[in-house]
Amino acid sequence: MPRVLVGITGASGVVYGVRLVERLLALHVPVEVIVSRPARRVLAIEHGRPEDPREWLRGSDGTRPVFHDDADLAALPASGSSAPDAMIVAPCSMGTVARIAAGVSGTLIERAADVMLKERRPLVLVPRETPLSTLHLRNLHELSGLGASIVPAMPAFYFRPSSLEQALEFVVDRALQAARTGLPLRHPWTGAPEDAP
Numbered sequence: 001m002p003r004v005l006v007g008i009t010g011a012s013g014v015v016y017g018v019r020l021v022e023r024l025l026a027l028h029v030p031v032e033v034i035v036s037r038p039a040r041r042v043l044a045i046e047h048g049r050p051e052d053p054r055e056w057l058r059g060s061d062g063t064r065p066v067f068h069d070d071a072d073l074a075a076l077p078a079s080g081s082s083a084p085d086a087m088i089v090a091p092c093s094m095g096t097v098a099r100i101a102a103g104v105s106g107t108l109i110e111r112a113a114d115v116m117l118k119e120r121r122p123l124v125l126v127p128r129e130t131p132l133s134t135l136h137l138r139n140l141h142e143l144s145g146l147g148a149s150i151v152p153a154m155p156a157f158y159f160r161p162s163s164l165e166q167a168l169e170f171v172v173d174r175a176l177q178a179a180r181t182g183l184p185l186r187h188p189w190t191g192a193p194e195d196a197p
């Protein structure tokens with residue numbers, strides 16, 4: 001079973017990171033979490049949750065992930081000798097994208113991403129920004145060239161999602177697929193529906 005590190009940064013759409021952690025816990029995957037200070041504020045604004053996710057982020061069976069402080073550059077994910085099997089940053093703010101692309105490691109999320117790149121392990125970024133500026137695109141292009149997978153928070157509609165939750169599931173599953181976890185997709189393409197013209 002892969003060991004997966006989830007970074008949650010301060011972009012709108014922190015629900016993607018929350019659902020990602022919940023999905024991993026439901027599948028009994030060892031999961032570690034880093035929540036940036038701005039992400040804590042966004043959680044409070046968008047979801048009315050306490051800013052400290054250690055108080056409430058857990059699986060349906062009560063399982064809790066391992067939390068790391070974003071300011072702790074001595075934590076295990078900061079070292080290549082203790083790197084996880086895969087890292088997903090969801091959502092990934094454009095500021096975080098820029099600092100990772102520049103090799104700046106001022107936080108644990110940034111340092112862990114740098115470790116994944118240097119160790120050639122799966123790094124998946126889920127940017128949640130629109131419209132994208134030329135600078136955003138340049139930074140994402142740079143990271144793609146360095147080996148990161150870019151999975152924009154763009155749900156598909158071919159499976160006719162009937163709820164926002166299903167649309168979120170699609171993005172979460174595609175991020176897990178890009179991280180090469182081998183976990184099942186909940187909404188794979190199975191061909192055109194019978195009632196399609």
